Amino acid sequence: MTEVRTKAQLAKSAAAVTNRLTTEQKNHALAVMADALQKEQAAIIDANSADINHGRSKGTSESLLDRLTLTENRIAGIAEGLRQIITLPDPVGLLLESFDRPNGIQVKKISVPLGVIGMIYEARPNVTVDAAGLCLKTGNTVVLRGGSAALETNRKIVEVLRSALQSTDMPADALQLVEDANRSSVDEMLKLNGLLDVVIPRGGASLIRNVVDNATVPVIETGAGICHTFIDESADFAMASDIAFNAKVQRPSVCNAMETLLVHEAFAANHLRELADRFLKAVVQLRGCPRTMEIVAEAQAASDADYATEYNDYILNIRVVRDLDEALSHIAQFGTMHSECIVTENEAHAARFQQEVDAAAVYHNASTRFTDGFEFGFGAEIGISTQKLHARGPMGLPALTSTKYLIHGNGQIRG
Known part of the structure; x- marks a missing residue:
């Protein structure tokens, strides 16, 4: 079995746990994750330096290297993003609508997690933490596939976060990182119907277009910014x-x-x-x-x-x-x-x-x-949606939920 499918299955199994965690349990997990990032910042910066040196040796532009670079201040900012998510209302389990039908059936509409989210992105390692925090706060699990330019950084970040989760009620398997840097791993994620509930691409126009054109899994499109x-x-x-x-x-x-x-x-x-x-x-x-x-x-x-x-x-x-x-x-x-x-x-x-x-x-x-989730007060963002269905603009917590109808009766049958 491939790495992609194995990790998606682990995330799918973990979703049965995450979708029933309380707000307090999820917030505790985020707090532990934030503390771990700052405690392990030296190791994260070492891993990041390897990516920076590799990129510079390949002639990567300074502007792209800037997107990739982590410093103590940037790690502190990323950790603060997790802590801000803690302070935000939990959008899961909200009663959105309630009404009674003439036949006595009661209908309630509530907010629920999307499920397993596949996140495909490029060279900004802060996205690794933002995506993890937003997905876990909303009771989702996430399969991350970052760009090869930040592979060592993302490996270390996810290692730190998964280790931190071991001391919480949040299963570590709720957070997965695909380490296969070949494009085939992206192509496989796009077809994982039944394991991934949605794919969110975040990066340049060519990445987004590839995902939109080739995915059979539903996609929330985040667009290029001209x-x-x-x-x-x-x-x-x-x-x-x-x-x-x-x-x-x-x-x-x-x-x-x-x-x-x-x-x-x-x-x-x-x-x-x-x-x-x-x-x-x-x-x-x-x-x-x-x-x-x-x-x-x-x-x-x-x-x-x-x-x-x-x-x-x-x-x-x-x-x-x-x-x-x-x-x-x-x-x-x-x-x-x-x-x-x-x-x-x-x-x-x-x-x-x-x-x-x-x-x-x-x-x-x-x-x-x-135009940024943190600046809008969302704590962080999983992307900026430029489409019109489901979500648009900086996508914070509510954008990572769906709805479910709960129907209560007392023996009604349809004639």
Whole structure:
């Protein structure tokens, strides 16, 4: 039997235990896990260093290495994410609806775990902990399959977490890591109907597309982040500059970072040169439309392929647009329904932008970098869903539950 099937079966067996644990039992498990991460941080950082050194020897970009790197501060933040999950309400076992039928049957609708969740993701080892915490808090079990770039880090993290669970009521087998780095292990997970109840991909566009196109197990799609900031004519320059700079530069390797800046032509005439200088000083490579290149000589020409690319790097497209309509049209063509922002003092324009833009998160005068489970108060997130069924946006605890109907009668039969 393959590693993937073996571990999925172990997770399936453990689900019979996890779905009946109390909130207190689950919270205790999370607390022990958080403490273990910080207690074993030196061993985790050693394993992470091996992955970093291997990636650097293969020529991995610094932005991707940043996604991979763990420090004491980052581990502390990851552990704090688990502790914040503890403080959140347990979404399992809630009475969502109750009604009586004319024949005397009573119907109740309650929230229940999804079951066994398959998580396929790439180079961010914090996802290993976030996914484990969210799944276990909701009474689910999880089969993780991370990217090869973080294999040693993920092995050590899961070893630490499973060891910690030995002293709790949460079965260690509720948390599984597929260590086979071959693509065949992903392909196998996508077909494990009957063992996996849902698969959630988290990573680049090619990974997500492979999962969506080839899975027979149900999929919750998390999308690539080609995010835009539109600076309207009435925008305050200082605010617009800070929001756009933060959206691109604060951490360009993540999915909620801005990839394209849209600038109203009137604002561009007065301020684009100064705004571009700020990006250039931060060593951001600029690509732009013809009008942008007239104002910013350092900008290279941007093509439709550029506008359709999630860089995850210090590269930014800039396009000067005539008005709100042209900005909306550009986003409709190139956006990935992730996160979009308008910076404006015109309330009517802001309202129209938020109504018409089809995305999971639509901002007015705030950076797209806030599209994040921790920032939304969810403790952590298992992904940012860009689809419209079941869940959308940062997926916290409620997104990892389903429903069940409980029907009570006193002998009714259907005629």
